[in-house]
Amino acid sequence: MRLEANKVSWSLMTKLPLYLAGAAAVAAPVSIAACQILMGATAAALIGTRSRWRFPPVWIPLLLFMLGTLLSGAASGHFRAGFPQYKKFIVYVMLFLVTSTIASMQQVKWIALGWAAGAALSSAWALNQFFNKYQDAVEAHQDFYRAYVGDRITGFANHWMTFSGEMMMALMIIAALVFFAPYKQWRWWLVAAGALVSVALVLAYTRSMWVAAAVGGAYLLWVWKKWTVLAIPVFAGLVVLANPFGLGERAMSAFRPHGEIDSNQHRVITRRVGWEMIKAHPLLGVGPQQVGPQFRNYMPADLSRKLPEGYYEHLHNIYIHYAAERGIPTMLALMFVVARALWDFAGGVRRIESGAEQRWILHGAIAVILAILVGGWSEYNINDSEVLSMFLAVLGCGYVALWEADKTCLR
DSSP states (O other): OHHHHHHHHHHHHHHHHHHHHHHHHHHTTTOHHHHHHHHHHHHHHHHHTTOOOOOOTTHHHHHHHHHHHHHHHHHHTOTGGGHHHHHTHHHHHHHHHHHHHOOSHHHHHHHHHHHHHHHHHHHHHHHHHHHHHHHHHHHTTOOHHHHHHTSOOOTTSSSHHHHHHHHHHHHHHHHHHHHHOSOGGGHHHHHHHHHHHHHHHHHTTOHHHHHHHHHHHHHHHHHHOGGGGGHHHHHHHHHHHHOGGGHHHHHHTTTSOOGGGSSHHHHHHHHHHHHHHHHHOTTTOSOTTOTTTTGGGGOOTTSOSSOOSSOOSSOSOHHHHHHHHHOHHHHHHHHHHHHHHHHHHHHHHHHSOTTOTTHHHHHHHHHHHHHHHHHTTTOOGGGSHHHHHHHHHHHHHHHHHHHHHHHHHHO
16 A cells, blocks of 8 residues: 555645646746745656757757857956846746657646646736726826826737737747637637737737737648738728727827827837947957947947936847847847757648647647747847747647657658
8 A cells, every 4th residue: 555655745746847837837927926935846846757858959049049148247247236137047947848848739638728727817817907097187187198108008928019918928838829719619718818818919009019019920820821910901991990999099109209209210210239249249249138238338429418218227129239238149149049959840830740739839830930030120039038938838739749840740
């Protein structure tokens, strides 16, 4: 009896990393504190059970990115100031926790359903926030657009850009589940969750995430039924014409900004300053966490010293910021991680037979990558721990699908 009990106990112990990693991945769009606590517990469980770690093929460029970050910090003369970025290396472990513990599409399915549920709950809370903010503006006789742009909905996140990045990725996964997954019993619930997340994402007023979601969504619609791609410009046109809650006005602000309240000029300036930093320090950048403190030192002479209202601690562009902060080689190392994952998943979709279960997560991961890359032109999105954690978990699930498909082919 004691032997049987020990066997059961050890069996449960060996499954512990799986449960903890799945919970960590699902927690990413709900609570970053819970996510990171669960990540630490997963790593401890993997070590405690002497489980084998599985490394996806992007681990070498990811390691080079980390080494480049450390070299940049050492060369900058402000190594200690870069500690927040060195600490963020822990977040990248999410990729390896997922690939080392998740082993089947059944497990990937439950993580994806968890993302859908978490995103739906966060969106529901965000819609409550929106209603309250709208009512407050009406009661105060304020112009809603101007009152809202600087204080938008955040759901369970701490900022509207974080919230929008998470909802954008969740929406891509939900759409992939609806269009391509064989789980018909979940379909209508997923459609309802997707509708809730879509409304919240639109009401977040984040233009860059709108465009990013449109690109990722266009990919999924094209693969599903090509003609449905037309729904995107039709929907956008109707929103602009109807202008509910100022949404059309917000969309048009990309071309006709409301002065400094919209960030158009602010982003132009951050890109120009970033380019000056890159020209001055192409190999190692100005150093981690040094963009903000050194921003004015690299302002072109034709710019006024009085800057438009906005956030200047980063450059609102992943390509320019990483190159300016850590050097072009380090930026390219990180972009190679993303590009390699995109290449691997696209190759998997081509070689895995139609109807195979693995295809839905590969399509979803491709859509997420495309959305992240497009959104990254206007926002420093993958330096955000919440967004980064979920993004890496998606990549991890994509590699699990590839490995399972390869095993199936070898049988």
